[in-house]
Each structure stands twice: as structure tokens, then as C-alpha cells.
Amino acid sequence: MHLLSVKKQAFILATAVIIGFAPVLQAAPQLSIDVHRDPNCGCCSKWIAYLQEHGYTVVDHLEDNMSEVKEKLGVPAQLGSCHTGVVNGKFVEGHVPVEQIAELTRRTDLIGVAAPGMPMGSPGMESGNRRSAYQIIGLTKSGAEEVVADYPAR
Incomplete structure (x- = not known):
């Protein structure tokens, strides 16, 4: 049971990080030539x-x-x-x-x-x-x- 809660915590943390960086990722210019x-x-x-x-x-x-x-x-x-x-x-x-x-x-x-x-x-x-x-x-x-x-x- 403890392992599941650790996985849940890791998932929540990873999701928060991704959501937090999403505006930065979207703002990056597309480099195309x-x-x-x-x-x-x-x-x-x-x-x-x-x-x-x-x-x-x-x-x-x-x-x-x-x-x-x-x-x-x-x-x-x-x-x-x-x-x-x-x-x-x-x-x-x-x-x-x-x-x-x-x-x-x-x-x-x-x-x-x-x-x-x-x-x-x-x-x-x-x-x-x-x-x-x-x-x-x-x-x-x-x-x-x-x-x-x-x-x-x-």
C-alpha cells in the first residue's frame, strides 16, 4: 500500500512540474529554416x-x-x-x-x-x-x- 502512495505522489509531482512548465514550453520559438x-x-x-x-x-x-x-x-x-x-x-x-x-x-x-x-x-x-x-x-x-x-x- 505504501508503494502505491509513493507512485501517486510521484505522479502528482510530475504532473505539477509538467503543468508548471507548459507555458514555458509553449512560448519557445519554432526554429525552422x-x-x-x-x-x-x-x-x-x-x-x-x-x-x-x-x-x-x-x-x-x-x-x-x-x-x-x-x-x-x-x-x-x-x-x-x-x-x-x-x-x-x-x-x-x-x-x-x-x-x-x-x-x-x-x-x-x-x-x-x-x-x-x-x-x-x-x-x-x-x-x-x-x-x-x-x-x-x-x-x-x-x-x-x-x-x-x-x-x-x-
Whole structure:
């Protein structure tokens, strides 16, 4: 009989904890990104794995014409890279770290962020401890570019 009451107490406590945390669980943002990429690119797959490791649900779109995708999404040629993500209607071009993706979603003045080229050491482009210096560039609604993050070489 005593064992049953212990089980009941554990159930009641567990229920209280779940109910107490339910509002917190419901308030958590849904992390989802569409990624458009060439099916033959290995670093794109590595960037997708990086996003998934950081809690993103990735919808993977294999594309035959990435130039067309970038043009449709408004990615300027000078900010181009190998793959293009879309979060809340905003573009994420190239090997952008999750910190700048989060910043993009918070900022109403930006229409996208980019890691131009394929910087060594950026997410999906890791090579040991080496990292080239690179910047994450934000594109504003007015078309101005601004540095939103600066990663030094190491």
C-alpha cells in the first residue's frame, strides 16, 4: 500500500512540474529554416547538419538553378555563396552561424544576412582549428550593407 502512495505522489509531482512548465514550453520559438542547395555540394549538407545540431528543423530543397533562387530571394551577387536559407521570409546566404540567424529574426530592418564566399572555418566549412577571417553582412530594407559580425582568423 505504501508503494502505491509513493507512485501517486510521484505522479502528482510530475504532473505539477509538467503543468508548471507548459507555458514555458509553449512560448519557445519554432526554429525552422528552408535551405535551397545544389544536390552535389557537400559543405551545404554539413551546414544543414550544423543547423540541426543547434535545434533547427531544416526543410531541404535540392535545386537545379541556384542563381534563379538567389535572384528570386533578392540576394545580391556580391553576397553570394553556395546555398541559401530562408527564415521568416528573410534570406540566409552561405555559412552563417546560428547567432546571426537569430539576430536576423529579431531585427526588422534586415531582409537577409550573408557569409559571402565560402569562408574556411565557418559552420560547415570547418578544417581543424583553422579559420579565415570573415564577416557576416546584413542587408537592410533600403539596400545598405552592414557588418553584423566579424570573425577573426585563427
